[in-house]
Amino acid sequence: MVEICFSPTDKNNHKACYILEFVAYEKLIWLQPQLDFFCSHLKVLKNESSIRPIAKVTQLLIQAHYKKSENGIFISEKNLQDCIETSFDWLINDIKVATKAYCMRTLYILGKYYDWIHPELQIILTKDYAAHSYAYQAVAREVLKKIK
Numbered sequence: 001m002v003e004i005c006f007s008p009t010d011k012n013n014h015k016a017c018y019i020l021e022f023v024a025y026e027k028l029i030w031l032q033p034q035l036d037f038f039c040s041h042l043k044v045l046k047n048e049s050s051i052r053p054i055a056k057v058t059q060l061l062i063q064a065h066y067k068k069s070e071n072g073i074f075i076s077e078k079n080l081q082d083c084i085e086t087s088f089d090w091l092i093n094d095i096k097v098a099t100k101a102y103c104m105r106t107l108y109i110l111g112k113y114y115d116w117i118h119p120e121l122q123i124i125l126t127k128d129y130a131a132h133s134y135a136y137q138a139v140a141r142e143v144l145k146k147i148k
Helices: 013-040 048-067 077-092 097-111 117-131 134-147
Strands: none
Touching: 013 048, 013 077, 048 077, 048 097, 077 097, 077 117, 097 117, 097 134, 117 134
């Protein structure tokens, strides 16, 4: 199913992404063996119907990685870099608000461990704040408040 998620030419691509999101809520650990493939192929996605659920799965993975609890999710440094890069790309590109919200929250978490992320995130959110919807602004306010 993960391979279908990252096969944009597959007609069921977006459906697989939504299913993967639901699986991630229940059994995130099932993704551990697929993390190298998952993270290295994030940039392949172009369809917003596929990007939104994958952005949420990415957020769940990052949260689980840093909780260090019994969940057993470990994300390598290379995979973390892929998540950071893709989250910034999705945040600054013309993509719907839900995806941007997931990216903001993902980058906020990552910024606790990478010193350079919070200042960059703060610049982007402050600069783009007025040009976006109330939903975007609400999440941006939430994240900016946490950063300060």
